[in-house]
Amino acid sequence: MPEFTTDPFPLEYAIPGFIVLLLLELGVAIAEGRERYTPKDTLGSLAMGIGNALIRLVTKGLSIGVFFVIYEYRLFNLGGAWWVWVLCFFAEDLAYYGFHRSSHGVRYFWASHVVHHSSQKYNFSTALRQTWTGSLSGTFLFHAWLPLLGFHPIMVAIFQTFSLVYQFWIHTEYIRKLPAPLEYVLNTPSHHRVHHASDVKYLDRNHGGVLIIWDRLLGTFQPEEEQPTYGLVTNITTHNPLRIATHEWSAMVRDIHSAPGWRARLVYLFGPPGWSHDGSRRTSEQLRRELNARRPASRKESEPSSVDAVAES
Numbered sequence: 001m002p003e004f005t006t007d008p009f010p011l012e013y014a015i016p017g018f019i020v021l022l023l024l025e026l027g028v029a030i031a032e033g034r035e036r037y038t039p040k041d042t043l044g045s046l047a048m049g050i051g052n053a054l055i056r057l058v059t060k061g062l063s064i065g066v067f068f069v070i071y072e073y074r075l076f077n078l079g080g081a082w083w084v085w086v087l088c089f090f091a092e093d094l095a096y097y098g099f100h101r102s103s104h105g106v107r108y109f110w111a112s113h114v115v116h117h118s119s120q121k122y123n124f125s126t127a128l129r130q131t132w133t134g135s136l137s138g139t140f141l142f143h144a145w146l147p148l149l150g151f152h153p154i155m156v157a158i159f160q161t162f163s164l165v166y167q168f169w170i171h172t173e174y175i176r177k178l179p180a181p182l183e184y185v186l187n188t189p190s191h192h193r194v195h196h197a198s199d200v201k202y203l204d205r206n207h208g209g210v211l212i213i214w215d216r217l218l219g220t221f222q223p224e225e226e227q228p229t230y231g232l233v234t235n236i237t238t239h240n241p242l243r244i245a246t247h248e249w250s251a252m253v254r255d256i257h258s259a260p261g262w263r264a265r266l267v268y269l270f271g272p273p274g275w276s277h278d279g280s281r282r283t284s285e286q287l288r289r290e291l292n293a294r295r296p297a298s299r300k301e302s303e304p305s306s307v308d309a310v311a312e313s
């Protein structure tokens with residue numbers, strides 16, 4: 001492994017490619033006369049993407065710095081052989097799955113991640129609708145076990161960037177299904193449309209980054225069946241970037257203030273999104289149970305395997 005100290009392939013290098021693909025999709029949508037893009041929604045997503053890129057200039061260096069400190073205490077000297085790169089790819093994708101599933105199951109992390117789900121459109125600009133508060137709230141620590149095992153921090157950073165770049169092209173309705181073997185292994189436009197849906201059967205499913213195998217192995221996979229309805233269970237109405245970035249943090253603080261005791265305060269912070277002490281709102285799991293209770297036995301949806309939860313704000 002060459003002795004890199006900074007990421008040689010930063011995400012910023014991919015931005016021209018993102019812009020070209022976005023303009024292409026926008027052009028096709030306009031030519032077809034379909035309302036796949038709306039100006040306010042797209043501008044909101046672009047503002048979130050630009051803000052995220054600016055914040056990343058600082059936080060990326062900080063997280064790599066922390067990873068270098070952890071790497072000093074590594075358990076194994078893995079080096080930079082080809083098989084270590086292959087292992088690192090799988091390990092990073094698993095770490096991403098853990099981060100992403102927690103981002104839907106724990107409100108403290110959801111407060112940042114909700115931004116990515118706050119558009120009711122599904123197009124290439126939605127891919128750019130990114131959090132401003134994620135790294136600041138410590139989400140980079142989901143990858144901390146990689147340098148601890150002995151993967152070089154820059155190797156980890158390269159795969160993190162690859163995963164983010166990969167996930168851009170799956171934010172489209174124009175690609176329906178890939179050949180079956182690819183749909184089985186990879187996170188695809190079809191699988192990720194499910195992830196962005198607010199329909200109860202689709203909530204908190206398909207958390208994979210590049211690979212979908214983790215969802216298949218860990219019980220969170222849901223194939224695309226009916227046309228998804230995109231957005232949140234309770235959609236936001238604002239296009240103001242600052243409010244998009246902070247609305248769930250504000251809602252969480254309000255809930256903590258109104259909580260009747262310490263237990264409720266802790267659940268508002270670390271419990272699933274949608275939980276409320278007075279039952280006035282629902283988690284994904286509760287919504288799924290209610291849906292199942294109304295359905296005949298033959299059409300039950302699978303229950304979530306844990307407290308993974310909801311697109312509620």
Ligand SMILES: [Zn+2]
Pocket residue numbers: 100104113116117195
């Ligand atoms: Zn998500």
Ligand SMILES: [Zn+2]
Pocket residue numbers: 116126127171192196
């Ligand atoms: Zn997405």
